[in-house]
Amino acid sequence: MAAILLSSDLNKRRGCLLYKNEKEVDSGSPSDVEILENPTDSNKRKLLHVLDDSEVVYEDEEGPITQADLQRWFVDDWDKRAPVKVSTDGCTNDFLMVGLSTKDMPVTKADSIDxxxxxxxxxxxxxxxxxxxxxxFNPFKIEISVKDLQNILTTTQYMILRCFDMAVRLLANKESRRPKEEIINNRNHYMDMRFWRMVGFGKLPKYHQDPTTEELAKTLDCWPSMNYYxxxxxxxxxxxxxxxxxxxFVIDHVKxxxxxxDFTPTQDWCKHMPYKRFAEAIIMASKKYKxxxxxxRSGWADDIFKWEHIIQTGVPIDLRGFNTSYLVLQAMAMWGNDRRLKFVGDAKTLRRNFVIDLLSYEDNSCRYAIPANIQQRLVDIAKKD
Known part of the structure; x- marks a missing residue:
């Protein structure tokens, strides 16, 4: 009966941790307590409704389960179970997978990620x-700690710049795996936040050091995993x-x-002319981009400030702004495929998938510093693709 209840589709706690916090544990009332003569004697504990020991109460892939089996599993052997040991940092496989059974309760990819x-x-x-x-390390060093991963998973936190730069690196890595015929006509170059930092947007001149031509040009270098100019x-x-x-900003060199x-609401001061919001930024970007x-490309002297400017419509709006970085990354991944942009708006899903992508990154030089049980879970998640 216990196996049936646990694996039932009607079980709302199916696949969840047994107890997420103390508030979920119902302590009951004193009237619910029954005093036993010898509570330590497991032989005196019996199932409430005892049927014939040979009677089959449930069948699974391994065969029939009888009343005697239930008595042995859930009563007689209960006191023999080994306690779960959790280390100071909680890095144990038992802790990681408590509450999930891959046999009685099939685990989906989303469940494993959660x-x-x-x-x-x-x-x-x-x-x-x-x-x-x-x-x-390539093209420059980026390090992400466990604390950074927790910040990513917190939906009320902005993404820090080094995490965004790492995300762009992952995009370039995925782009390199696409068939050549898919990218030959509309090849993208993904910039990270280095160019924005070099421009010094929003900083007073005395707090900003102007970059060299070589430093600016490096932001247009081919990504290490790709081969293009x-x-x-x-x-x-x-x-x-x-x-x-x-x-x-999507710069189209053909048209x-x-x-x-932009994924934030249009502010009152520029509602009559939404382009005003981007005017200062595009002026500063244009000078450095040139x-x-x-x-x-020697001799190139175009001014992108003078090009036609378009504001993309039909994009989701993030009222609080915490998840705009994830929406930008989605736009970068989808741009140029001649299909309508379809965004995933679930912040929790976006952030969790990003963490899995980070931990699964094949060029991660710290991969083997990740606890073995987590590495195994990442392998299991990859197999569910």
Missing amino acids: VLCDYIMAIEDDTTLERTWVRS ITGCRYVLMPWKFNGCHAL KHVTFI IAYNKK
């Missing part, structure tokens, strides 16, 4: 939180940041226009 991310959020040990679980790219995808929120993709692109 369990793994819940585990990461439950880590409280200071030493573990400071550990680097993701590191990449910037002049062969139709689109340059330039992420930008306004007051903590991300936006995207010579710039598309602005320098960078001219380094790659």
Whole structure:
């Protein structure tokens, strides 16, 4: 009966942790307590409704389950069970998978991701939180700690810049795996936040050091996992940041226009002319972009500020702005496929999938610093694709 109840589709707690917090445990009332003569004697405990021991009460793939089997599993052998040991940082396989049975309760990919991310959020040990679980050196060093992963999973936190830069690196890595015929006509160049930092948008001149031509040109370099030259790219995808929120400038070198993709509400001061919001940014970006692109293509002197400007419509609006970075990354991944942009608006799903992508990154030099039980869960998740 217990097996039937646990695996039933009507069980709302199916696939969930047994107890997420103390509030979920019903302590009951004193009137619910029955005093036994010898509570430590397991031989005196019996099932409430005893049927014939040989009577079959349930059948599974391994055969029939009798009343005697239930008596043995849930009563006679109960006191013999081994306690679950959890270390100070909670890095045990039993803790990670408690409440999930791969036999009686089939686990979906989403379930596995939820369990793994819940585990990461439950880590409280200071030493573990400071550990680097993701590191990449090419084209420059980025390190992401366990604490950074927790910040990603917190839906009320902005994405930090190094995590965004790492996400763009993952995009370029995925792009390199696409069939060549799919990208030959509309090749994209993904920029990370280095260009935005070099421009110094929103900073006073005395707090900003102007970059060199070589530094600007590096933001247009081919990604290590790919083989192209910037002049062969139709689109340059330039992420930008306004007051903590991300936006995207799509520079089309064929049609010579710039598309602005903004996921925040239009502010009152520019509702009559929405382009005003981007005016200062595109002026500053245009000056530095001309320098960078001219380094790659001698004699190029176009001014993208003078190109046609378009504001992308039909995009989701993030009222609080915490998830604009994830929406920008989605836009970058979808741009150029000649299909309508379809965004995933579930912030929790976006963030959790991003954490899995980070931990599964094949060029992660810290992959083997990740606990073995988590590595195994990542392998299991990958198999469910």
